[in-house]
Amino acid sequence: MKRLARILTLFAAVAGLLLGLSAPARAFPQAAFPLVSNGNRGSDVVALQHLLAAHGRSVPVDGVFGPGTHSAVVGFQQSKGLTADGVVGPATWGALAVTVRRGDNGPAVRAVQSLLTAKRGAGLAVDGAFGSGTESAVRTFQSHAGIGSDGVVGPTTWKNLLWHYENIGFGTGTMCAQSPDGNANAHWATAGAVAQLEAAAATFATTGNGRLPVGDAGFEHGGDIPGHASHEVGMDIDVWPVRTDSAQCTAGRITWQSTTYDRAATRRLVQEIRAKAPGHVQLIYFNDPQLIAEGLTTSYPNHDNHLHIRYR
DSSP: OHHHHHHHHHHHHHHHHHHHHHSOTTOOTTOOOOOBOTTOBSHHHHHHHHHHHHTTOOOOOSSBOOHHHHHHHHHHHHHTTOOOSSOBOHHHHHHHOOOBOTTOBSHHHHHHHHHHHHHHOOOOOOSSBOOHHHHHHHHHHHHHHTSOOOSOBOHHHHHHHHHSOEEOOOTTSSEEEEOTTSOTTOOEEOHHHHHHHHHHHHHHHTTTSOOEEEEOOOOTTOOOOTTOGGGGSSOEEEEOOOBTTSOTTTSOOOOTTSTTBOHHHHHHHHHHHHHTSTTOEEEEEOOOHHHHHTTSOBOOTTOSSOEEEEEO
């Protein structure tokens, strides 16, 4: 029996090795179609709106999942015999995501071009023409994802492209990148989380209370981020409270007990974060007792000097 067990163990090891050799070296095993629904925003919503147009259900391409997009999704789901709940999950993405390749034209190509530019910095013109530049960008992404570089955007490429995280944009003058725990380049999150935070930061910037310090979101493909175990799936982002001198990007972090803490401005920031992601903010950890009493934040140990946003 012991000999048989050793033989079976060896066989399993060899089989695993062979399977590993046949698998793409850098494929993303965690890749999955994202859930997108009413209140979301960002590049995934832009792609959704283009794909709806490809199926004859045109809506404004504004990257905001509002009533018009919801209605178009429900109509599409009904036409395909899918659950007509307005939530775009794997089945709806699968029905929307038509295969496109060089020589194709139209809204589905625009969806590909917009995603490649938003998530991988491809710099493509979103013109709906699948030419050599788009094919090259598709092949580069496929190689990056380890899924076979044929230049054809089929179901696997769609899934990996829609799943891929997005880098937070710090060039707008509304935010600044911080790495207080040494996690350089940890500024990636899901497309929805990034767009919702960017929209909140843009509105907050108009209040004259300075830029928003952002750090420890996640890495490009998720995974372990030291000291931030919950930040591995692209839905958690840390931001810093606002100072009375509006110098939170240059003068360092403070706590809610600090004399330079601006509660009114931090309250406004939290309100904007929630307003720009209606129904998609699960919680915000921050230990200011007044904001907790107002139902804006939630108490959690070690969250005196930063706000931890968890998106749904």
